[in-house]
Amino acid sequence: MAVGSLEYSSQFDHTPFYCEENVYFLCKKLCANGVADADGSDLYADFSVLVEIPLWHQKASKRADGVILWDYHAVCIQRKGGGDSPCLVWDLDSSLPFPSPLASYVSETIRPSFQLFSEYRRCFRILHAPIFLRSFASDRKHMKDPTGNWIAEPPSYEPIVVEDKTVHNLNEYIEISAENISTNVGAELINDVSNKKLGVVMNENQLEEFFSQIS
Template identity: 70%
Template sequence: MTTSNLVLLSSVDVAQFHHTPFYCEENVYFLCKKLCANGTADAEGSDLFVVFISNEKKQVPLWHQKASQRADGVVLWDYHVICVQRKKESSSPHLVWDLDSSLPFPSPLASYVSETIRPSFQLFSEFQRFFRIVHAPIFLRSFASDRRHMKDSVGNWIAQPPASEAIVAEDGTVHNLNEYIEISTADVVKNVGVDLLNAAFTQKFGVLLSDSQLEEFFSLNS
């Protein structure tokens, strides 16, 4: 990242966005809607992508997270969800909107990857991160959650849910969060190319990448 890129970025007040701890998927849903509504993103969200971060064992380490009790901000999430805004101008960095991060909001993708994902950090295989990238317009139409994953075996809330109504998909589906966070290494793409970008624009559950492919994906030209 160059100094000129830093100059182009201005911090946004994170407090203006809907945020309920431990409901990152709903937080990002409303964040995308707000970015579209206030003109920060395209009105249809065509420049936004929702990114689910998880793995088969539901153990993914991410740094600089507000929920951490450690100085380095590391948290071992079962899954996490962020929004990436893909900029077409070469002079503007792609941006990461992570409501749970202590980094600048938003952050350039390159610095977010370096500081939060730390791909150069040697991890045991069970902690390897995978990224399900879903085009925001598809996500906003298709995503649904009745919050069942946040209840214990007797029906009590593990964490207090948002005050808003549960999100229902346009087709009437009431819950499909599990399909977004389900990760199989067999589904990870082998090659990053324009065909992959086209797939991300059309597939309900997007495309699945490894951490070494994330920046390459967003560098593709459609």
């Protein structure tokens, strides 16, 4: 199956409504099969956050244009160093080619030109994959209703636990507000992403610029 085809996505584990775990294991597999650097240094986890954030071309949508409102969404972004290779977005929930160039993914899925209500701002938490893979944990409690029933069936494998025995910290990744948006630029911003457990938060205007600066 060719990279860039929807069929290629079938090679990766995907559980609907568990995007953060899908991205975790996607990063691991891209490293293991040689599509990414073995240490994941060319991979980044991207948590898109906004209460009821609209994204287009999503498989879970019941609309022809594929739009759906997520509380948050996570994808993997790959930035190969050197040359003119485009940044790639790996989104297992998308109906676009898998992976898709970042520029087309932004224009087709995020649609910055779409006017949100003035009180809303789309925010993106960008994390370096090597740190994300060492630090992320989820016991899936966010997917249970007040009576303890599953809102959506969980993956069949065991929940992700950090080596230090942390069992849940998803809330740290998805709790984002406009006040968290970084004002750093250039090398300082890249350094923060590479060294901070929770990476950095940026707005949609900073997203493509940030990845264009990574060599």
